[in-house]
Amino acid sequence: MNELLEASGSTAVAHPAYYRGMAEQLTIVEVSPRDGLQNEKTLLTTGAKVDLIEQLIGAGARRIEAVSFVHPKMVPAMADAEAVMEAIPRRDDVSYIGLVLNPRGWTRAKAAGVDEINVVACASETFSEKNQNSTIEGIISDSEEVLAAAKAEGVPATLTITVAFGCPFEGEVDPDVVIDLARRGAAAGATEIAIGDTIGVGVPTQVTHLIDGIRREVGDGVGLRAHFHNTRNTGFANAAAALGVGVRVLDSSAGGIGGCPFAPRATGNIATEDLLYLAHRMGYETGMDIDALFPVASFLAGQLEHDTPALVSKAGNFPGSLGK
Amino acid sequence: MNELLEASGSTAVAHPAYYRGMAEQLTIVEVSPRDGLQNEKTLLTTGAKVDLIEQLIGAGARRIEAVSFVHPKMVPAMADAEAVMEAIPRRDDVSYIGLVLNPRGWTRAKAAGVDEINVVACASETFSEKNQNSTIEGIISDSEEVLAAAKAEGVPATLTITVAFGCPFEGEVDPDVVIDLARRGAAAGATEIAIGDTIGVGVPTQVTHLIDGIRREVGDGVGLRAHFHNTRNTGFANAAAALGVGVRVLDSSAGGIGGCPFAPRATGNIATEDLLYLAHRMGYETGMDIDALFPVASFLAGQLEHDTPALVSKAGNFPGSLGK
Numbered sequence: 001m002n003e004l005l006e007a008s009g010s011t012a013v014a015h016p017a018y019y020r021g022m023a024e025q026l027t028i029v030e031v032s033p034r035d036g037l038q039n040e041k042t043l044l045t046t047g048a049k050v051d052l053i054e055q056l057i058g059a060g061a062r063r064i065e066a067v068s069f070v071h072p073k074m075v076p077a078m079a080d081a082e083a084v085m086e087a088i089p090r091r092d093d094v095s096y097i098g099l100v101l102n103p104r105g106w107t108r109a110k111a112a113g114v115d116e117i118n119v120v121a122c123a124s125e126t127f128s129e130k131n132q133n134s135t136i137e138g139i140i141s142d143s144e145e146v147l148a149a150a151k152a153e154g155v156p157a158t159l160t161i162t163v164a165f166g167c168p169f170e171g172e173v174d175p176d177v178v179i180d181l182a183r184r185g186a187a188a189g190a191t192e193i194a195i196g197d198t199i200g201v202g203v204p205t206q207v208t209h210l211i212d213g214i215r216r217e218v219g220d221g222v223g224l225r226a227h228f229h230n231t232r233n234t235g236f237a238n239a240a241a242a243l244g245v246g247v248r249v250l251d252s253s254a255g256g257i258g259g260c261p262f263a264p265r266a267t268g269n270i271a272t273e274d275l276l277y278l279a280h281r282m283g284y285e286t287g288m289d290i291d292a293l294f295p296v297a298s299f300l301a302g303q304l305e306h307d308t309p310a311l312v313s314k315a316g317n318f319p320g321s322l323g324k
Numbered sequence: 325m326n327e328l329l330e331a332s333g334s335t336a337v338a339h340p341a342y343y344r345g346m347a348e349q350l351t352i353v354e355v356s357p358r359d360g361l362q363n364e365k366t367l368l369t370t371g372a373k374v375d376l377i378e379q380l381i382g383a384g385a386r387r388i389e390a391v392s393f394v395h396p397k398m399v400p401a402m403a404d405a406e407a408v409m410e411a412i413p414r415r416d417d418v419s420y421i422g423l424v425l426n427p428r429g430w431t432r433a434k435a436a437g438v439d440e441i442n443v444v445a446c447a448s449e450t451f452s453e454k455n456q457n458s459t460i461e462g463i464i465s466d467s468e469e470v471l472a473a474a475k476a477e478g479v480p481a482t483l484t485i486t487v488a489f490g491c492p493f494e495g496e497v498d499p500d501v502v503i504d505l506a507r508r509g510a511a512a513g514a515t516e517i518a519i520g521d522t523i524g525v526g527v528p529t530q531v532t533h534l535i536d537g538i539r540r541e542v543g544d545g546v547g548l549r550a551h552f553h554n555t556r557n558t559g560f561a562n563a564a565a566a567l568g569v570g571v572r573v574l575d576s577s578a579g580g581i582g583g584c585p586f587a588p589r590a591t592g593n594i595a596t597e598d599l600l601y602l603a604h605r606m607g608y609e610t611g612m613d614i615d616a617l618f619p620v621a622s623f624l625a626g627q628l629e630h631d632t633p634a635l636v637s638k639a640g641n642f643p644g645s646l647g648k
Contacts, residue, residue: 144615171643201642203605206562233598233635234605236557237564240528274557281527281558311557318525318556319495 003277006204011047025246025248027191028272029225030061032253032300034085034099035269038077039258042304046080050087052303055296056254061254061272065118065251066096069105097158101132101139108145116156118194119143121181123174124167127198131162140181144188151189159185160194160227165202176207179213192223192249197238200231204241225249228270230256230309231271235270236278243282250275255297255308271310273297277317290317349572350597350608352548352576356383356577356624357408358392358423359593362401363582366628370404374411376627379620381418384521384612385596389421389442390577409436421482423457425463425529427624430470440480442518443467445505447498448491455486455636464505468512473515483509484518484551488534491525499530515571516547521562524555528565535569535576549573554580554633558603567606574599578622579632595634597621601641614641 007065037044037260044052056064066088072079088096090113100106102141106262108144109117121140122128128136143159164178182193195210211224226242228235228251239250256271279286294313301308333592348542357377361368366375390412396403412420412439422438424430431459433441443567445464446452463595467483474481483592488502506517519534535548550566552559563574580595597617618637 008391009532024540166642199642200639201605203602204568230557231635231639232404232601233554233560233595234602237561240565246529271557278527278558278561295349310627311555315524315555317492318523 005215008156023283025169025279025283026243026279026285026286027063027249028061028288029063029065029097029249029251030056031227031251031269032056032255032257032270032272032285034065034078034097035227036253036255036258036300037240037249039040041076041303043077044303046087046136048079048303049084051060051101052254052299053084053088055299057089057091059254059292059296060286061286062093063097063249064093066098067112067114068099069108069112070101075106082108082112085114088282100146102142103145103149106149106248110153110155114155116158117146117150118158118160119146119150119190119195121159121161121165121185123161123178123181123286124163124170126169127167127305130169136177136181140184143157144184147185147188156191157189158189158192158223158225159188159196160179160196160225161185162196162198165197166199167197175210175213178210182214186218186222190222192225193218194225194227194249194251196227196251197229197235198227199316200229200235202228202238204237207238208239208245210249213240215246223249225251227260229268230270236274239270239275240278240282243279243284250279254293255300255313256310257304257308259299262294264319271297271308271312273310273312276285277312329495331646340429347607348565348611350603351387351573352385352599352610352612353387353389353421353573354380354578354579354596355551355575355593356380356579358402358421359551359609360387360577360579360582360624362392362399364628368471370407370411372627373404373408376578377408377412377416377518377621378391380625381413381415383616383620384577384610386611387419387421387440387573388419389423391420391436391438392423393424393432393436393511397497406436408409409438419480424470427467427469429474430473434477438479440482440602441470442482442484443470443473443474443509443514445483445485445509446487446495447485447502447505448487449492451487451491454468460501460505464508468508471509471512471514475500475587480502480515481513482516482518482547482549483512483514483635484549485509486520486522486526487528488519490523492523497533499537500635501532502588505540506538510542514546515593517542518548518549518551518573518575520551521559522551524553524559525564527558528561531565532569533573535566536544539570547573551575552619553582553592554594555592558596563594563599564606565604567603567608578617578634579624579637580634581624581628581632592633595621595632595635595636597634601636 026057052240067081068078095115252272391405392402419439577593582592
């Protein structure tokens with residue numbers, strides 16, 4: 001932009017980032033290969049998944065939720081987890097995350113050589129039953145066992161608390177249940193706690209309330225991360241709220257793929273390119289390149305045979321797109 | 325929701341609104357009849373506009389930007405401003421706003437009997453030239469004249485500062501230019517200052533910076549209002565940021581119609597139904613009914629012959645839609 005302004009003879013105006021003072025780092029966890037693809041009707045080949053992951057690395061992604069070690073009958077889209085892990089390039093500066101739901105999944109994840117794992121807790125009894133045929137207690141107990149094992153092996157492990165902002169069956173979810181699950185995860189060895197708005201119903205006041213409550217419970221030694229869906233157009237407001245209360249790790253998916261099966265016409269995860277637009281203009285550095293992501297989203301749109309909900313690719317970057 | 329929980333025997337969990345304490349009022353300025361329709365390819369008949377406005381009132385809208393008194397050659401979609409004003413129901417509890425760009429427009433607005441006016445300033449020289457064939461100084465001078473006249477007549481008048489967050493031609497806009505235009509507007513008699521993200525490039529740090537700066541300059545006696553587009557998925561984050569710094573008047577359009585001509589595939593104004601979802605769940609009261617807005621957006625989609633970008637209507641309200 002400054003070059004354009006200089007070329008046009010205008011007076012350069014500082015980037016709005018200066019409003020915040022010094023730049024801060026934001027880490028994006030790119031979840032399109034896992035949470036993104038898991039909810040799509042079209043299954044990608046192993047080769048296409050590897051291609052996607054390589055493209056994401058090319059755009060600067062360094063933490064990537066690559067695979068899920070769930071039973072293939074539960075989530076057919078993730079049946080080739082081992083094959084994907086074997087084929088993707090291993091680099092010291094790229095960390096691959098595998099989703100692990102139980103001790104069996106942990107065994108598979110360890111054998112596949114993931115760099116870190118993501119285990120889950122669920123904040124609603126009905127969702128626990130319908131989604132994993134278990135209970136809140138059953139799921140967190142399994143995850144505690146896996147967290148302890150990962151800690152013993154020195155593998156970083158995130159506990160993601162799903163439906164933390166609302167349940168499609170029960171409605172409002174008690175924030176104290178979420179905060180208590182976070183406490184148990186940290187006690188069991190989680191290096192990071194993530195709150196997940198699985199069905200995209202959350203609002204910024206919930207983000208602030210939950211993050212403040214979890215931080216009080218687990219202290220500063222445990223990382224905080226958030227996972228938002230833009231199903232009701234609150235995903236980016238929630239991301240900004242999370243940044244506002246000090247969260248520096250956010251999940252997103254290229255193109256915004258990953259619509260929830262409960263709301264088939266709605267958008268999915270917050271789109272990485274749109275999150276980058278928001279974050280970069282607010283003065284955060286992510287190490288990712290927004291323009292390099294546009295072709296990745298196009299690749300995904302082609303593979304999935306539908307448009308993606310991301311907007312910056314349609315409207316154009318700003319001010320970067322001036323004169324293009 | 326509470327009824328549903330009681331019916332199902334679950335323990336009721338408080339609405340996230342409680343996180344904020346006492347409910348506060350938020351006023352929505354419904355702009356679909358003016359800013360919404362102005363950028364659409366399809367022209368609505370006068371009858372359809374009147375129908376739209378009546379439906380909006382039915383859904384609880386009480387401040388409505390109904391018409392624009394610009395030259396019909398400039399904006400053909402608004403050529404029937406007088407006819408619309410004559411046909412819509414006049415009620416003590418509904419305030420109709422007319423957009424006024426110059427003294428000639430003010431004469432028309434007064435004759436048509438609008439309840440309040442909206443005048444503009446523009447924060448970019450190039451946008452002033454391309455959009456109104458004028459200069460920053462030329463536009464604010466005209467508006468100062470209109471503001472003084474409106475004050476003399478006791479007609480409430482808002483100064484909206486356009487491209488306050490970025491210009492499609494110049495890139496970044498100097499926030500001090502925006503703040504100085506606000507100062508001049510307030511001095512000339514504006515009862516309210518609005519900042520407009522005309523092309524949908526703003527981010528929350530800009531909202532906070534501009535609102536803080538304007539409030540310091542104009543004091544508490546002048547109302548503050550904001551106008552966001554969701555072109556790059558930052559519109560609702562900006563709305564939440566505006567609420568966070570005390571703005572209690574926000575523009576939005578039913579369905580989110582009103583895409584900018586510079587970004588034809590992108591979404592337009594932030595959608596009223598999605599803003600209501602965000603605001604109500606954050607504990608604000610608006611007097612508007614989200615479910616009653618869904619058919620209004622459907623009506624608009626039918627009239628304009630395209631889908632609207634609003635999301636809550638697609639995904640379903642929450643937790644209100646449970647069991648429906």
